Amino acid sequence: MVEVEIDGKKVEVAEGSTVLKAAQELGIFVPHFCYHKKLSIAANCRMCLVQVEKAPKPAPACATPVAPGMKVWTHSEQAVRAQKGVMEFLLINHPLDCPICDQGGECQLQDLAVGYGNSASRYQEEKRVVLNKNLGPLISTDMTRCIHCTRCVRFGQEIAGIMELGVAGRGEHSEILTFMGRAVSSELSGNVIDLCPVGALTSKPFRFAARTWELARRRTVSPHDSLGATLIAQVKGDEVVRVLPLENEEVNECWIADRDRFSYEALRQPHRLNAPMLKQNGAWTEVDWQTALEYVAHAFRDIAAEHGKDALGFVASPHSTLEELYLMQRLARGLGSENIDFRLRQSDFSLDGVRSGVPWLGMNIAEISRLDGALVIGSFLRKDHPLLCQRLRQIAKRGARITAVHAAQDDWLLPVETFMKVAPSAFPVALLEILKAVCSTTGASPDTQFAAYLESLPVSDEARRIAESLCSARNGALLLGNFAQHHPDAGLLHSLALEIARCAGQLRVGILGEAANSVGGYVAGACPSPGSGGRNARMLWEDPCRAYLLLNAEPRFDCADPAQALSALSNAEHVVVLTPFVGEHGDYADCLLPIAPFTETSGSFVNTEGRVQSFRPVAQALAQSRPGWKVLRVLGNLLSLPEFEFESSEQIRDSLVAGRDVTAQLSNDMGRVDWTMPSAPPGLERVSDIPIYRTDAVVRRASALQACRDGTDPVLRIHPATASEVGLSNKGRARVKQGGAATELSVQLDEGVARGCVRIAAACEASSSLGPMFGPVTVEAC
Amino acid sequence: MLSPEALRRIDTEIAKYPADQKQSAVMAALAIAQQEKGWLAEDTMAFVADYLGMPQVAVLEVATFYNMYDLSPVGKSKLTICTGLPCALSGADEAADHLREKLGVGFSEVTADGSFMLKEGECMGACGDAPVLLVNNRRMCVRMNKERIDALLDELNS
Ligand code: SF4
Ligand code: FES
Ligand code: FES
Numbered sequence: 018m019v020e021v022e023i024d025g026k027k028v029e030v031a032e033g034s035t036v037l038k039a040a041q042e043l044g045i046f047v048p049h050f051c052y053h054k055k056l057s058i059a060a061n062c063r064m065c066l067v068q069v070e071k072a073p074k075p076a077p078a079c080a081t082p083v084a085p086g087m088k089v090w091t092h093s094e095q096a097v098r099a100q101k102g103v104m105e106f107l108l109i110n111h112p113l114d115c116p117i118c119d120q121g122g123e124c125q126l127q128d129l130a131v132g133y134g135n136s137a138s139r140y141q142e143e144k145r146v147v148l149n150k151n152l153g154p155l156i157s158t159d160m161t162r163c164i165h166c167t168r169c170v171r172f173g174q175e176i177a178g179i180m181e182l183g184v185a186g187r188g189e190h191s192e193i194l195t196f197m198g199r200a201v202s203s204e205l206s207g208n209v210i211d212l213c214p215v216g217a218l219t220s221k222p223f224r225f226a227a228r229t230w231e232l233a234r235r236r237t238v239s240p241h242d243s244l245g246a247t248l249i250a251q252v253k254g255d256e257v258v259r260v261l262p263l264e265n266e267e268v269n270e271c272w273i274a275d276r277d278r279f280s281y282e283a284l285r286q287p288h289r290l291n292a293p294m295l296k297q298n299g300a301w302t303e304v305d306w307q308t309a310l311e312y313v314a315h316a317f318r319d320i321a322a323e324h325g326k327d328a329l330g331f332v333a334s335p336h337s338t339l340e341e342l343y344l345m346q347r348l349a350r351g352l353g354s355e356n357i358d359f360r361l362r363q364s365d366f367s368l369d370g371v372r373s374g375v376p377w378l379g380m381n382i383a384e385i386s387r388l389d390g391a392l393v394i395g396s397f398l399r400k401d402h403p404l405l406c407q408r409l410r411q412i413a414k415r416g417a418r419i420t421a422v423h424a425a426q427d428d429w430l431l432p433v434e435t436f437m438k439v440a441p442s443a444f445p446v447a448l449l450e451i452l453k454a455v456c457s458t459t460g461a462s463p464d465t466q467f468a469a470y471l472e473s474l475p476v477s478d479e480a481r482r483i484a485e486s487l488c489s490a491r492n493g494a495l496l497l498g499n500f501a502q503h504h505p506d507a508g509l510l511h512s513l514a515l516e517i518a519r520c521a522g523q524l525r526v527g528i529l530g531e532a533a534n535s536v537g538g539y540v541a542g543a544c545p546s547p548g549s550g551g552r553n554a555r556m557l558w559e560d561p562c563r564a565y566l567l568l569n570a571e572p573r574f575d576c577a578d579p580a581q582a583l584s585a586l587s588n589a590e591h592v593v594v595l596t597p598f599v600g601e602h603g604d605y606a607d608c609l610l611p612i613a614p615f616t617e618t619s620g621s622f623v624n625t626e627g628r629v630q631s632f633r634p635v636a637q638a639l640a641q642s643r644p645g646w647k648v649l650r651v652l653g654n655l656l657s658l659p660e661f662e663f664e665s666s667e668q669i670r671d672s673l674v675a676g677r678d679v680t681a682q683l684s685n686d687m688g689r690v691d692w693t694m695p696s697a698p699p700g701l702e703r704v705s706d707i708p709i710y711r712t713d714a715v716v717r718r719a720s721a722l723q724a725c726r727d728g729t730d731p732v733l734r735i736h737p738a739t740a741s742e743v744g745l746s747n748k749g750r751a752r753v754k755q756g757g758a759a760t761e762l763s764v765q766l767d768e769g770v771a772r773g774c775v776r777i778a779a780a781c782e783a784s785s786s787l788g789p790m791f792g793p794v795t796v797e798a799c
Numbered sequence: 800m801l802s803p804e805a806l807r808r809i810d811t812e813i814a815k816y817p818a819d820q821k822q823s824a825v826m827a828a829l830a831i832a833q834q835e836k837g838w839l840a841e842d843t844m845a846f847v848a849d850y851l852g853m854p855q856v857a858v859l860e861v862a863t864f865y866n867m868y869d870l871s872p873v874g875k876s877k878l879t880i881c882t883g884l885p886c887a888l889s890g891a892d893e894a895a896d897h898l899r900e901k902l903g904v905g906f907s908e909v910t911a912d913g914s915f916m917l918k919e920g921e922c923m924g925a926c927g928d929a930p931v932l933l934v935n936n937r938r939m940c941v942r943m944n945k946e947r948i949d950a951l952l953d954e955l956n957s
Contacts, residue, residue, distance in 0.1 A: 174854075183856035185863040196855040197841050 021087040036089050037078040047091050048129045050214045051166035052079035062166045066099035067091045075099035104133040109140045112161045120216030122229040147192045153200030154724035157224050163217035165191050169209040177203040178410045178430030202726050204403045207278040222721045223259045235635035238622050239277040240336050240615040243530030244404050245624030246273045250635040257281040257616050267383045274403035276716055283718035290599045290611040291640035314655040316591040320564040326353030330562030333359040334569035335532035336713045338620025340669040342541035344649035345568050351658035355551025359538035364555055364577045367508035370547030374684025375539040378625040379527035390418045390490030396498020399429045400709040418486040422447050424704040425776050426769035437479040440771045441791055442697040448513040450476045454484030461520035487521045494525040505791050509692045526685045530625035537623035561585035567594045571601045571714050574780040578789040580758040611642040618644035619666040627683045698793040704776040705790035711780040731778035734767040744798050752799040755788035800846040805835045822853040825861050838869040867936055874909040874916040876955045879933040882919050885926035894930050894943045
């Protein structure tokens, strides 16, 4: 520790710390622009100049390391003169156009100019003008305002892992731009808007919508991925007009993904369902809530009376709130049905009744940042979990060894030491190979059920390298991604991961939850109780019900096998949908109930580390929308179900988790299962990703995100060698068939796809008529 | 994109640095590419970036930082006349006027037939022989009075 004195106050800070950090410890504010705690030190704005004893001239606080006994003055005459000088220079070429600048009122330059600038400029000459750049649908530019702090550039290099913005030119001619004027493509790009201390980079969808002082700021939680990023929704009138990160070091740090930031656009018209609707004689009519709810209650009671309780099916999106999920399962069980599920994209449920607890990350999110090795199994990591991927990027920079097993190799913008690329059906074998290599390194003996398979198994070099890196980790983890959970042998993969972890010596096993409430769904009990014979998300469609209740779910995009789900729905007598949105369920539903999206209801998400995060509504419910939990409660009351008297969502949550530590329910362990190894299907296999802006009903309607490169329609991706075997060529068209379902897609050759596979994104319009996300598929040129 | 010879020269430059620091060779690689192509088109910069495994915009940063990289076509011969103080005191301004008149172009412009580009340069460290002029970044011509300029232009024109 080093003792320094700043403005006459003494403070002890760690060796190597900077004057600026030491001042912050003391609560002394040093003006700055280019410094940012999460970025490297550039020391190029010079705003932080301070006086240091015995130094001949002012020194930049952000880049000056502390020395024992150092004396610093941040507001002495010399310091302030230097700071004012810098400010005068910064303002020379600045357009001073605050009245028409979106940053006005929340601009660091404006704020500091109040303290350090003059009221009039001495500069009479011509100012420089910089042309604006088109950075894509999310970020709007006013480049003349840029002060060249390079925060945006460093963010790309250091955090997003992709340097898209750079400083061209020199001195007066410097400007921020992209190569060849391209739009930025990072899924974290919106953070540069927050980082930019001036109005050079602002939010395009928010542009000119409001002044910061007109906005109410309300805390909420992201409903998309399982990280549960904490957000500030900014509301004007009753509309969310902007979303910003709420700093939360343990979860999202100070970042959010573009999906969290820009999805609010979906919460407006024309996307919203305004009133309850009933289909009568084939035509939709608006009805009042009472009529609609009584209709539903009658319908469910009639179906149960006529065809048995087992004829009712309850399907929820894992992006629903904990309270909604809980009341839905209470409703289902109250009616006597165990046909409930929220794990809509999963196809293997062999672990139900075997697992010892709720599958979760296996550690705190912050602990990811302390790993020194990780094997990621079956994950489109960068797009599925943008901020977890960012954490892995940071540890990789510090030397952690990252390896992967997956069917498609995308650029995760971090060094992946070994990428074992195998077809989905070969995942179990790949993990067996790693297990064998691990056992031969550590001398551990594998469980008898696997030992038999290992004996004659040849071990590939890649598997050996992955095993070596796992065994060398002192704090390593195996992470099972969304793809591994959607996999038809998900249970086997999970158990192999546990076995590898055990044999390699105390590695952790984590499940990267797919959705905001992937953990919460289990906590709420929104799946069939083991042994009850209730239908899980696969059986719900395979063995159709007479009546369905859909909660936030859009089966065409949200299910493992959309074709099968749609056929079950269209044959059902009643389909009741609780959704905030129009446009999806017209064909099969007979009742639509408008429920409030996450911004208009209170509720909770349990993130992948088991953190229960509750939120209040940030805006009034639109039109006749009502919070989902209230709708479900009234339904419960109409059906005279016992113990359905909930006054508030907090009461529901407390009845579920209060006093009961959720973390105690979390476990990735399991009882014993005897597995049979699957065999590879003949012909080609489908590999499905869920594109980042197709994951849930909200993000699918967010127009700016849909206009991004990640929002473009999917193509069929195939390895060049496989393509030539089946006669496909780059940019050609292909007819794709899966069972009875078929569609046409354009072809893109991609060496990243495992041989023998075709990669076709699920959850997209173009592929929504196809069958399961995994399994055999035939393609032919057309 | 670049000839095998150019790539070989770039490889020699890369070999001067540790294997994971290939990007240290970026300035040399750009100079070699420019020598071969005459100027640095965006495609050329993109190629150099991919060859060195660095972000394309980072190559653009370097290429736009230094004056000796040309980011637009320069004509067959690029004449960079030094207008630094010692050269200016020794007649660089007259030499520049003469060049402008003979070529019919101003600074940073290319003659209509594409054979010459005139550029203004900073001190080239040869003030003793002022005024000086550089042909295509590599050939230094000294004491450039009118006669010697005419002779040079004749030579380059032939
Ligand atoms: S655009 Fe903003 S963040 Fe980027 S360098 Fe300019 S002022 Fe800094
Ligand atoms: S904050 Fe220290 S130089 Fe910019
Ligand atoms: S000033 Fe021209 S060479 Fe030095």
